[in-house]
Amino acid sequence: MSKEFAIGSKVRVVALPPYVKTADPMPMLRPPDVIxxxxxxxxxxxxxxxxxxxxxxxxxxxxxxxxxxxxxxxQAENSSQ
Structure with a gap:
């Protein structure tokens, strides 16, 4: 099961993949050390x-x-409601 994130939410990298894809119209593979x-x-x-x-x-x-x-x-999400 994959996690769901809201558009505009902040996320943190918890593990590095073997490579990363750019989010360009024509994605390119990059080494994982760019993040x-x-x-x-x-x-x-x-x-x-x-x-x-x-x-x-x-x-x-x-x-x-x-x-x-x-x-x-x-907790921060629950306290704001």
Whole structure:
């Protein structure tokens, strides 16, 4: 089961994939060292195949949900209601 993220939500990299895909119209493979574990980004798109478009400081990449986790804590979401 893949995680779901809201568009505009902040996510954090929890593991590095063997390579990352750019979120360009013609995606290219890049080495995983363009992002770091713990780096935060913003979800801007949902793509087929379980990929999420995430904008990081060094560019926008397609990330599978197993490699990212939400930054917002459940307690913060519950206390705002």
């Amino acid at each position: 770091r574990i713990g780096e935060e980004g913003v979800v801007f798109d949902r793509r087929p195949g379980g990929y999420w478009g995430v904008r990081f400081a060094r560019g926008a990449f397609l990330m599978e949900s197993q490699y990212i986790d939400s930054v917002e804590s459940p």
